[in-house]
Amino acid sequence: MKDDLAKKIGARIRSKRKKSGISQKGLAESVDITAAAINQFEKGEKKPSAGVLAKIAHALDFSTDYLLGEADDEGIFISNDVVTTFRDFKNLSKKDREIIMRNIEFLKSEAKNKE
Numbered sequence: 526m527k528d529d530l531a532k533k534i535g536a537r538i539r540s541k542r543k544k545s546g547i548s549q550k551g552l553a554e555s556v557d558i559t560a561a562a563i564n565q566f567e568k569g570e571k572k573p574s575a576g577v578l579a580k581i582a583h584a585l586d587f588s589t590d591y592l593l594g595e596a597d598d599e600g601i602f603i604s605n606d607v608v609t610t611f612r613d614f615k616n617l618s619k620k621d622r623e624i625i626m627r628n629i630e631f632l633k634s635e636a637k638n639k640e
Contacts, residue, residue, distance in 0.1 A: 530593070531570070536569070538567055545585055556577060
């Protein structure tokens with residue numbers, strides 16, 4: 526069972542890393558570990574610690590739940606800044622929240638038009 530989880534984590538890291546066009550060395554550098562460690566993770570020989578797992582998820586921009594096999598959707602890594610921003614959002618006036626939501630919708634449509 527334990528090995529199955531390591532293999533699932535490794536396969537998902539490898540898949541997302543390749544889709545992102547990042548080398549093992551590049552990912553290792555951004556996570557501050559060795560390329561050999563990334564290689565071991567991807568082969569399912571070793572599981573990353575919780576801290577390293579979070580760094581990998583952040584570097585590849587997807588959720589730790591996806592990495593752990595708890596979600597089939599890749600999701601995105603949500604940083605503490607985003608969480609804090611959304612907590613602050615509820616303290617804004619209704620008018621300010623509406624303005625922000627209109628801006629978000631505008632940015633979404635602009636991004637969609639670029640595709």
